[in-house]
Amino acid sequence: MTGDTAHNVPAFAPDVFVEGAGGSALVGGHCRQCGSTWFPTAERCPEDGTRLEPIEIGRTGRLYSYTVVRTKAPFGLPEPYGVGYVDLDDVPLRVFMLLDPAQVDRLAIGAPVRLASATLGVGLNGEPCRRPYFTLLTDTQ
Amino acid sequence: MTAVVGIGITPFGRHLDRTIAQLGATAARAALEDSGLTSAQVEAGYVANALGGMLFGDTTIGQGILAELGIRRVPVLNVENACTSGSSALWLAWNAIEAGQMDCAIVLGVEKMCVPGLGLINSGRSEIDTQLGLVTPASFAMRAMRHMHEFGTTRAQMASVVAKSRAHGARNPLALFQRQETVADVLAAPLVADPLTRSECCPIADGAAAVVLASDRLARQAPRAIRLNTAVLGSGSYENLADMVRWETDSRTARQAYERAGVGPEDIDLVECHDAFSIAEILHCEALGLCPAGEGGRLAAAGETSLGGRIPVNVSGGLLSRGHPVAATGVAQIVEIVMQLRGEAGARQVTGARTGLAQCMGGDRAGDTKSCTVAILSR
Numbered sequence: 001m002t003g004d005t006a007h008n009v010p011a012f013a014p015d016v017f018v019e020g021a022g023g024s025a026l027v028g029g030h031c032r033q034c035g036s037t038w039f040p041t042a043e044r045c046p047e048d049g050t051r052l053e054p055i056e057i058g059r060t061g062r063l064y065s066y067t068v069v070r071t072k073a074p075f076g077l078p079e080p081y082g083v084g085y086v087d088l089d090d091v092p093l094r095v096f097m098l099l100d101p102a103q104v105d106r107l108a109i110g111a112p113v114r115l116a117s118a119t120l121g122v123g124l125n126g127e128p129c130r131r132p133y134f135t136l137l138t139d140t141q
Numbered sequence: 142m143t144a145v146v147g148i149g150i151t152p153f154g155r156h157l158d159r160t161i162a163q164l165g166a167t168a169a170r171a172a173l174e175d176s177g178l179t180s181a182q183v184e185a186g187y188v189a190n191a192l193g194g195m196l197f198g199d200t201t202i203g204q205g206i207l208a209e210l211g212i213r214r215v216p217v218l219n220v221e222n223a224c225t226s227g228s229s230a231l232w233l234a235w236n237a238i239e240a241g242q243m244d245c246a247i248v249l250g251v252e253k254m255c256v257p258g259l260g261l262i263n264s265g266r267s268e269i270d271t272q273l274g275l276v277t278p279a280s281f282a283m284r285a286m287r288h289m290h291e292f293g294t295t296r297a298q299m300a301s302v303v304a305k306s307r308a309h310g311a312r313n314p315l316a317l318f319q320r321q322e323t324v325a326d327v328l329a330a331p332l333v334a335d336p337l338t339r340s341e342c343c344p345i346a347d348g349a350a351a352v353v354l355a356s357d358r359l360a361r362q363a364p365r366a367i368r369l370n371t372a373v374l375g376s377g378s379y380e381n382l383a384d385m386v387r388w389e390t391d392s393r394t395a396r397q398a399y400e401r402a403g404v405g406p407e408d409i410d411l412v413e414c415h416d417a418f419s420i421a422e423i424l425h426c427e428a429l430g431l432c433p434a435g436e437g438g439r440l441a442a443a444g445e446t447s448l449g450g451r452i453p454v455n456v457s458g459g460l461l462s463r464g465h466p467v468a469a470t471g472v473a474q475i476v477e478i479v480m481q482l483r484g485e486a487g488a489r490q491v492t493g494a495r496t497g498l499a500q501c502m503g504g505d506r507a508g509d510t511k512s513c514t515v516a517i518l519s520r
C-alpha cells in the first residue's frame with residue numbers, strides 16, 4: 001500500500017488528514033479554552049463554543065477493536081477491508097479508521113499501529129481519492 | 142396515565158405488490174378497529190417512516206394514509222428517527238396524552254424497503270465515518286470483537302441468540318423467518334463482518350404496525366387496555382473515549398425508564414429489544430440490567446432469555462427473525478408486548494406476563510447511537 005504518491009489525487013474529504021515528508025497525520029481540532037481535542041474537527045468546541053484550531057494528531061496508536069468487512073464494499077474499497085477503533089498515543093481519543101487492507105488476517109486488539117495513507121477507493125462522485133488508514137507497526141519496522 | 146387500546150400489524154416480509162400507503166393503512170385500520178373507537182375520536186396521528194423519502198421520493202405520507210381512514214383535520218406528524226422512528230412516534234403521542242393535550246392518538250410505523258439495489262444501511266453517505274467504510278454491521282462487529290476480548294464471550298454464545306430467535310420466530314405467524322436454525326447453522330453461514338455471520342444480522346422486510354393510545358378517561362371504556370407507564374427517548378452522549386461494550390446511552394435510557402415507571406429489571410416479565418445483530422441483544426440485555434455487564438452471552442446460551450426462561454427476550458422473533466422494516470419495528474415491539482399482556486400471543490405466550498419492556502436504538506455517530514428509546518407497559 002506504499003509507494004504511490006498524492007500527486008493530483010484529492011483527499012476523500014477535507015480537513016481529515018495531512019500527508020507530508022514526515023508521514024501522515026490526522027487533523028484534529030484543539031480548543032484553547034478547555035484544552036480538549038476533537039476528531040473529526042468542527043468549527044467550534046462542543047463544550048464551550050470556542051473556535052477550534054487545527055492540530056496534527058494520531059500518527060500512532062493501539063487497536064481498541066476491529067472487524068473485517070466481507071460484504072460488497074462501499075466507495076470502491078477493497079474486498080475484504082478492515083476497520084477499527086484506535087486509541088491514539090498523543091491525545092486521549094478513540095477514533096474510527098480504515099485499516100491496512102493487506103493486513104486483514106493479522107489484526108489483533110491491542111496491536112500498535114501507525115497512520116499511513118494511499119489512493120484507496122473512490123469519493124462521493126466516483127473519483128479515485130486518498131484515504132488515511134492505520135497499519136500494524138510490527139509490519140513496517 | 143396513558144393506555145394502549147388498539148393494535149394492528151401486517152406480516153413482516155416481502156410485500157412487492159403493495160405500496161407504503163397500502164401497508165400503512167392496513168395496520169392503522171386494524172388498530173382502530175381493535176380499539177373500538179371511531180376515526181372521529183382520533184385527535185392526532187404520528188406516522189413513522191424512515192426510508193420512503195430516499196427510496197421513493199415519498200414525503201409526508203402520514204396525512205394521506207390517515208385520510209383514507211377518515212382521520213382528517215387533526216394534527217398529523219411524520220417522524221424519522223432511524224431505527225427508533227416508530228418508538229419516537231410513540232414517544233410523541235404518549236407525551237401529548239400525558240400532557241392532557243388530547244385523549245386519543247394513533248401511532249403508525251410503516252416501511253417498504255425490499256427493493257433492488259438497497260445496500261447496507263449506514264448513517265448517511267456524507268458522514269466521514271461512512272466514507273471510511275463504517276457500515277452498520279461493522280459497528281456491531283467491533284463491539285462483538287471487544288466483548289469477546291474483555292469478557293470471554295464466545296461465537297457460540299452469540300449464535301445462541303440467533304438460534305433462540307429462530308425458535309421464537311417459528312411460533313410467530315407474523316415473522317419473516319419461520320425455520321429453526323441451530324448454533325452450528327448460524328456459525329456456518331458466510332461472514333458479513335468478523336465475527337458476525339449473515340445469520341447474526343437482521344434481515345430487511347416490508348411491514349407496518351400501529352397502536353391507538355388513549356387517556357385514562359377514554360381507556361376506561363376499553364376492556365383490553367394495557368397501560369403505557371412510560372416512554373423515554375434519549376440521544377447519544379458521544380463521549381470520547383466511548384466504551385463499546387458498556388453502552389452508556391443504552392443504560393442511561395433504561396435507567397430513566399425504570400425510574401419513571403417505578404420498577405426495576407426484576408419486575409419485567411418480557412423484553413422486546415433492538416436485536417439488529419446477535420451481539421446487540423447481548424449488549425441490550427446487559428444495559429437493561431437483565432444480567433451483569435459481560436454476562437449477556439452466557440445469559441442467552443443458558444436459555445434464560447428463551448420462552449419459558451427467567452426473562453424471555455424477543456419472543457416475537459425480534460428483528461433477527463421477525464425482520465426489520467426500519468420504522469415499523471418500534472411500533473411492532475409495542476404490539477407484541479400488548480398481545481402478551483392481554484394473553485393473546487398464542488404459541489409464544491409468556492405465561493402470566495404482567496409487565497413488559499420495549500427498547501430500540503438507531504443511528505450511529507462517534508461510536509455511539511444517535512437515538513435510544515425504552516417504553517414500559519403493564520396490565
Ligand SMILES: [Zn+2]
Nearest residue numbers: 031034045048
Ligand atoms: Zn473547549
